[in-house]
Amino acid sequence: MSKFIRLDMTTQKVKIEEVPEKYRALGGRALTSQFVLDEVPATCHPLGPKNKLIIAPGLLSGTSAPSSGRLSIGGKSPLTGGIKEANAGGITSQKLASLGIKAIVIEGKPEKGTFIARVTADSVEIIPADDLAGKGTYELTAILKERYNEKAGVICIGPAGEMKMLSAGITNNDPEGNSSRYAGRGGLGAVMGSKGLKAIVVECDKTFDAPVKDKERFKTAARKFADILLKHPVCGEGLPKFGTNVLMNIINEAGTLPTRNFRTGRFDAAGEVSGEKLAEVAVARGGKATHACHPGCVMRCSNVYPMPDGKVCAPIEYETAWCFGPNLEISDLDVVAKLNYICNDVGLDTIEAGCTLGVLMEAGVIPFGDGQAAIKALEEVVKGTPLGRIIGAGAAVAGKVYGVTRVPAVKGQSIPAYDPRSCRGNGVTYATTPMGADHTAGYAVTANILKVGGYVDPNKDDGQIELSRNLQVATAAVDATGLCLFVAFAVLDNEEGLPTIVEMLNAQYGTELTVEDVTALGQQILKNEREFNAKAGFTKADDRLPEFFYEEELTPHKTKFALKEELDEVFNF
Amino acid sequence: MLLEVRLYSGLEKYVENAQYGKPIQVELPEGATVKQLLDKLGIPQEQVFSVLVNGTHYNCSDVMEDGDRVALFPPVGGG
Structure with missing residues (x-):
């Protein structure tokens, strides 16, 4: 039977309950956002006892649907002050679904102490774990796998989350045990840290064991x-x-x-940190140019990059290669890998960390292009020094501390790897998504x-509002299914794509959903998220890009962003 | 006219001694189209998914100008 697990961190008691009727048809982002709207007071302090963290596998997770192992994590974001859903690959979503767990809810706040939760097929317990306080995620994951189960999925935070830094993420591991699959954005790691929860160990040897009503029908649709x-x-x-x-x-x-903290649109040395270069170096050093972040993924877009110090960074994603590469005018892939690894270990969102370093370079704290200075600065995070805490607090805070006006952030969250002036559809998404600047929200x-x-x-401006609107609706729905967002490339070009997703859902749950229902679900998710943000105090003024995108031209196309009031039309459904 | 051409993500294998991202100079008659460029380089049209000329998408029948920066890509995506 499908169940809700509530971890009350105030009392360290576990409650396992039947899934409330209202949530039975929901999963992934649909569930986390509905739940946060229902149970989290929008004006609560994100790091206080009233905020809740909800971890939910997508609707299709734990089945044989290809590339369906995404895990959604929701709560009120300490970075944006609004609602947040961050999602991750890795192996844990499929395990939770195979255990029949609809969601894990983490609520309350202990007086003191560090704890872990252990989830097995038979029991759920909260265990004191002061010995694990301060551990980096790689060591922590290795310890917990050894202590409990080598095949476990470990959802955890690093020291950044324990120190309640605003851009701390929550990670889980890939099949090889790398704690690098992050629900990175928006500081949910700080929420987990505020609740004294260092890790959740999910023990389940099954991967594709989620209940399916009509197995044959499902198999046909999945194929x-x-x-x-x-x-x-x-x-x-x-x-x-x-x-x-x-x-790249x-x-x-x-x-x-x-490039150079959003000053230009081209970087001469981009090829040096590109996927082609990465594949070349990774393979030459015995790594992998292609790798699946969870079993059953057919796209296998991850990689394994061996670093000169003998450690492995798996993967280096485009967004990360960009924020530590061209954004900082760094053209050394080994430096990028090192910065990426530090973030994974200390528990920070890479995009936020890269943009924050860009702001520090803008402020003259460290020089643009100086990889070693960037590494040294990022190493301050784990020490909890004032500079480390400023970096962990994200670009918007760093901009305020150093008096920088060129800060690429919306709703307090950093803008990712496509300049909104010459990729205006993404500009519309950055400005309007309830998540704060987020490329995945409407790509x-x-x-x-x-x-x-x-x-x-x-x-050009023509068509961008409609493009972003349609993508935001579709993305919200995909994020509910547990399918990787990258399926969208195929679904957008193949008219059988969406009906086949609907067919899988109907075969699994015995429902009679239509394509229109899925669109309606996407719209409802966005409405819920907007309602939460409105209650938290967000207005139209928050749905705008930073001033400099409207004032400064981007080369080579000599473009400025111009959309303002038009942005208020995005959610007119 | 002289074009500055960059090949990416595997397309470089069609051109001898080419390396991804390293500009190669290609001479074509005035008014040449993207298709003529692909033919001259020996790159099958069906392998080319995106043609960016000075950062703008071009189709195979579009005409280029002297000094254009041309980049050719197979299907790519990510995010």
Whole structure:
């Protein structure tokens, strides 16, 4: 039977309950956002006892649906002050679903102490774990796997989360035990840290054991969906060959690669930190250019990058290669890997950390292009020094501390790897998504740059509002299913894509959903998130980009962002 | 006219001694199209998913100009 697990951290008592009727048809982001709207007071302090953290596998997680192992984590974000859903790959989502767990809710706050939770098929317990306080995520994951179960999935935070830094993430491990699959954005690691919970160990040897009502029907639909993915040029060829960092060169050529803290749109040395270079170096050092973050993924866009110090950074994603590379004018992939590894270990969102270092470079605290200075600065985080805490607090805070006006953030969250002036559909998404600047919330790079799902000129305003709206609705729905967002490349280009997802859902749950229902679900998720944010005090003024994008031209296309009031039309459904 | 051409993500294998991202100079008659460029380089049209000329998407029938920066890509994606 499907169940809700509540970890009351005030009393350290566990409550296992039947899933409330209202939540039975929900999963992933649909569930986390509805739950946060229902149970978290919008004006509460994100690090206080009234905030709650909810961890939920997607609706299709734990089945044979390809690439369906995404885990959603929700709560009130300490970084943005609004609602947050951050989602991750890794192996834990499938394990939770296979155990019949709809969600784990973490609530309350202990007076003191560090705890872990242990989840097995038979029991759930909260265990004092002061001995694990301050551990980096890699060591912590290794210790917990050894202590409890080598095959366990470990959801955990690093010291940044324990220190309640605003951009701390929550990670879980890949099949090899790398604690690098982050629900990174928005500081949910600080929420977990505020509740004294260092880790959740999920023990389950099964991966594809989630209950399915009509197994044959499901199998047929899942096979068809795998076929749709594999036949698509991006999902079937592009992503498996070079991973997400294959984007580096095309975004650079398109002139929308944010360089030197969003000053220009091209970086001369972009090729040095691109997916092609990564594949070359990784393979030469015995790593892998392609790798699956969870079993059953057909796109395998991850990688394994051996570093000169003998450690392994797996993966280096495009966003991370960008924020520590062109954004800081750093062209050394080993430096990028080191910065990435430090973030994974200490428990920080890489995008936020990269943008924050960009702001510190803007302020002259460290020089642009100085990789060693960037590493040294990031190493301050684990020590909890004032500089380390400023870095952990994110770009918006760092900008305030140092008096910097060029701060690429919306609703307090840093802007990712596509400049909104020459990828305007993404600009609309950054400005309006309830999440704070987030490329995954409505990835208009598809139609703006990649020519997937049609074409909308990235340097013009026409069509961008509608593009972002449609993508935000579709993305919210995909985030409910547990499917990796990258399935969208195929689904946008193949009219059988969405009906096949609906067919899988109906076969699994015995429902009679239609494609229209899925669209309605996406819209409802966004409405819920907007309602929470409105209650938390957000207004239209929060749905705008930072001033400098409207004032300063971006080369090479000499573009400025111009959309303002039009942005208020995004959610007119 | 002279074009500055960059090949990426595996397309470089069609051109001898080419390396990804390293510009190669290609001479074509005035008014040449993207298709003519692909033919001259020996890159099958179906392998080319995106053509960016000075950062703007071009189709195979579009005409280029002297000094253009041309980048050719197979299907790529990520995020």
